[in-house]
Amino acid sequence: MFTSVILSKIREYLRYRETVRELSRLSDRELEDIGIARYQIDGVARGAAA
Numbered sequence: 001m002f003t004s005v006i007l008s009k010i011r012e013y014l015r016y017r018e019t020v021r022e023l024s025r026l027s028d029r030e031l032e033d034i035g036i037a038r039y040q041i042d043g044v045a046r047g048a049a050a
Contacts, residue, residue, distance in 0.1 A: 016049035 023031065023041045031037065036044055 012049045016045050019045035019048045 020041055023036065023045065026034075028038060031041075
């Protein structure tokens with residue numbers, strides 16, 4: 001049980017980091033096209049990982 005919780009949190013963190021990495025690579029124009037401002041990347045990534 002405890003191990004599965006830890007593994008779940010690790011997977012969640014990895015999804016978060018990957019989302020941040022991918023969104024950070026986009027230009028401001030590309031981010032605007034999908035409706036995200038650069039300052040929102042962290043929040044969007046946290047939502048996507050949860």
